Amino acid sequence: xxxxxEWDTSSNGAFALSILPILLKGLWxxxxxxxxxxxxxxxxGLVLAGLKSVRLRLISWPAYVLTEFLRxxxxxxxxxxxxxxxxxxxxxxxxxxxxxxxxxxxxSAYLSEVYRAGLESVTHGQTEAARALDISPLRTFMVITLxxxxxxxxxxxxxxxxxxxxxxxxxxxxxxxxxxxVAKIIGDxxxxxxxxxxxxxxLYLLLTLLASAGVRTLDRRLPKQGIPLR
Numbered sequence: 001x002x003x004x005x006e007w008d009t010s011s012n013g014a015f016a017l018s019i020l021p022i023l024l025k026g027l028w029x030x031x032x033x034x035x036x037x038x039x040x041x042x043x044x045g046l047v048l049a050g051l052k053s054v055r056l057r058l059i060s061w062p063a064y065v066l067t068e069f070l071r072x073x074x075x076x077x078x079x080x081x082x083x084x085x086x087x088x089x090x091x092x093x094x095x096x097x098x099x100x101x102x103x104x105x106x107x108s109a110y111l112s113e114v115y116r117a118g119l120e121s122v123t124h125g126q127t128e129a130a131r132a133l134d135i136s137p138l139r140t141f142m143v144i145t146l147x148x149x150x151x152x153x154x155x156x157x158x159x160x161x162x163x164x165x166x167x168x169x170x171x172x173x174x175x176x177x178x179x180x181x182v183a184k185i186i187g188d189x190x191x192x193x194x195x196x197x198x199x200x201x202x203l204y205l206l207l208t209l210l211a212s213a214g215v216r217t218l219d220r221r222l223p224k225q226g227i228p229l230r
Contacts, residue, residue: 009190016195019186023196026182027203033100033178034165040104041164042157045111050141052116063112070109075170078102083174099171103164114156118149151222158215162208179203 009015051063070078079102086093093101122145130140172181183200187193 009192012195015190015192016199019196020199022182022186023179023199023203026177026179027207029096029176030165030168030178030180031207033096033103033168033171033176034161036097036100037103037107037164037168038161040101041107041111041160044104044108046115048108048112049115049119052112053119067109067112070106075102075106075167076173078106079170079174095171095174095176099168099174099176102171103167106167107160107164110160111157114153114160115149117156118153119145121152122148151219154215154219154222158212158219161215162211165208165211166204 048063048067052060052067054060054063079099082093082102082105083095083098086098126144126148127140130144131137135144168178169180171178172184175181177185179200180197183196184193186196
């Protein structure tokens, strides 16, 4: 029994049907962790990209160092640091939130480079025109540059969303009951691993296909032409 649900081990079909609700609960945890982690990565990645674009090296250089550090250290190490080290300094977070933050922090480094590529794809003539029209740099960034960069990087951001989903099982090491951890528990208790693990593979495949389809639809619908200055 798990989550208060009993499973039927009398036959493979009945067993699969009985554990499906449990796996779906774990899948919902996986989706929540992926979405929250991606949200953190999208916001923090944009901040890092903005800092790296600053001409003052006193600001841009630490952002570059932090990005490289996050990219070049394993997600598992960062997760353990947040989960085991932060409590020593009085910061105690739930396992789920810690895991989502670890995913977000790790992938923020990758998304910062995606943002940078998108921002650099916007022609400099538009920023020069905005400067000539006495539009502040912050308003130029928020109203002119960023809205044009985002549609161009949607496919790359979608790829990282799928990657985050596939990295959520790492959170099982801090006892987050995501779908793969649930399947492992079921296997441990029933000595039948092939059915729950096969079902997890199918659920992940369905989830990533839906996410990829959503990203492609969004990419087709978002305009990519320049924004007129007024």
